[in-house]
Structures are given as C-alpha cells and as structure tokens.
Amino acid sequence: MNLTAVTEVNEVMERHIEDSLAIIPPITNSYISHCNNSTKNINLVDVGSGAGLPGLILAIACPDWKVTLLESMNKRCVFLEHAIGLTGLSNVKVVRGRAESLGQDLRFREKFDVAVARAVSEMRILAEYCLPLVRVGGLFVAAKGHDPQAEVRNAERAIQMMGAAVLQLCSVESHSPYGQRTAIICLKDHPTPRKYPREPGTPAKAPL
Numbered sequence: 001m002n003l004t005a006v007t008e009v010n011e012v013m014e015r016h017i018e019d020s021l022a023i024i025p026p027i028t029n030s031y032i033s034h035c036n037n038s039t040k041n042i043n044l045v046d047v048g049s050g051a052g053l054p055g056l057i058l059a060i061a062c063p064d065w066k067v068t069l070l071e072s073m074n075k076r077c078v079f080l081e082h083a084i085g086l087t088g089l090s091n092v093k094v095v096r097g098r099a100e101s102l103g104q105d106l107r108f109r110e111k112f113d114v115a116v117a118r119a120v121s122e123m124r125i126l127a128e129y130c131l132p133l134v135r136v137g138g139l140f141v142a143a144k145g146h147d148p149q150a151e152v153r154n155a156e157r158a159i160q161m162m163g164a165a166v167l168q169l170c171s172v173e174s175h176s177p178y179g180q181r182t183a184i185i186c187l188k189d190h191p192t193p194r195k196y197p198r199e200p201g202t203p204a205k206a207p208l
C-alpha cells in the first residue's frame with residue numbers, strides 16, 4: 001500500500017513505533033501542567049495519520065484515550081480500518097477528510113482536547129490544520145526534528161491567529177535514527193476566528 005518506505009521490523013519499531021510512543025510524556029506532562037485536567041479520557045485527533053502514526057500507537061498505549069485518526073486519502077483510511085479491526089481496539093476511529101473541512105464542521109471544530117501531527121507539513125500550515133479542531137484550553141502537539149526553532153519563528157503569527165501560543169519545545173527521548181526529536185507544544189487560549197481554516201488547499205498554497 002506504499003504506506004512507508006521502511007519494511008524491516010526492527011526499523012519500523014525504531015523509526016515509527018518508538019518515535020510515536022516518545023510523544024506521550026510531553027503530551028501528558030503539558031496536559032497536567034497547563035490544562036488542569038487528569039490525563040484520563042483525553043479526546044485526541046491525529047491529523048494526517050497516514051499509516052496510523054502516531055495516533056494508532058497512542059490508542060494502543062493509552063487505552064483510556066479516545067483517538068480519531070484523520071486522513072484525507074481513501075486507501076490509507078482503508079488500511080487504518082483494517083488495522084483497527086485486527087487489533088480489536090474500541091477507543092479509536094477513522095475519519096476520512098481534509099483537516100480544513102473538518103475544522104469548519106461543527107461536529108469536529110473545537111471538540112478535541114489534543115491535536116497531534118507528525119510529518120504532515122510545516123508548522124505555520126499545521127497550525128491552520130490542527131488548532132481549529134482543538135477546544136479552548138487544549139493542546140496542539142507537533143512532532144518535529146531536531147531544529148524546530150526556525151519553524152516556530154515562522155509560525156508564531158499563524159499560531160496566534162488561530163487563538164494559541166507556543167508553550168514550549170520539548171526534547172523527546174527517542175532512539176530514532178532521525179536523530180534528536182522535538183515536540184512543539186501549543187496551548188489554545190482563545191477560540192479560532194470563524195474564517196479559519198480556509199478552504200481545502202488554501203493553507204498549503206498561501207500559508208499565513
């Protein structure tokens with residue numbers, strides 16, 4: 001299905017599974033410190049989930065979380081449904097669609113405690129994909145490479161326009177051969193203005 005270039009089991013474990021698991025501590029630590037909430041029953045959306053990374057792994061590791069895998073490509077959604085069927089997980093579901101459309105859909109807009117994204121886009125585009133889905137008082141966590149400062153500088157205005165601010169950049173414990181990984185954590189403190197996200201395709205063509 002051309003879901004990943006990595007086919008060796010050990011490499012899948014390091015590059016994908018461990019790397020996905022590594023963002024759990026930054027999520028839970030920030031949630032406890034800034035959202036004044038227990039980390040039980042977190043309602044999380046993984047935007048651009050692809051092969052289920054990190055969302056499917058988070059659903060397995062955190063059975064009391066409710067996870068939505070948001071993915072625009074049909075064949076990847078078919079794979080995700082198949083994988084969920086095989087694992088028998090009941091705390092995860094797949095939604096096929098574009099983040100820009102779901103962000104304007106009142107069933108999803110500002111309904112999630114946490115949005116995560118890994119390897120989907122640069123931060124200023126991701127902010128417009130992810131933050132409209134996050135409730136006020138919730139978090140957006142982007143899994144990034146070792147030098148995310150420039151991306152954050154570029155994205156600061158977009159993040160603020162979506163009603164959020166960067167809380168911190170957390171170095172992530174991972175043995176990933178990608179090298180040092182960072183979780184960029186944003187806290188949403190205001191509602192996202194109604195005009196965002198813009199039409200599907202617009203955030204990528206004309207980043208804020």
Ligand SMILES: C[S@@+](CC[C@H](N)C(=O)[O-])C[C@H]1O[C@@H](n2cnc3c(N)ncnc32)[C@H](O)[C@@H]1O
Nearest residue numbers: 048049050053071072073097098099118119120
């Ligand atoms: C490079 S893959 C990364 C997948 C996975 N998160 C990972 O870490 O391996 C990016 C995925 O995001 C999806 N995607 C890109 N833009 C999207 C959007 N606007 N809304 C929903 N999904 C999107 C693509 O279809 C693709 O499956």
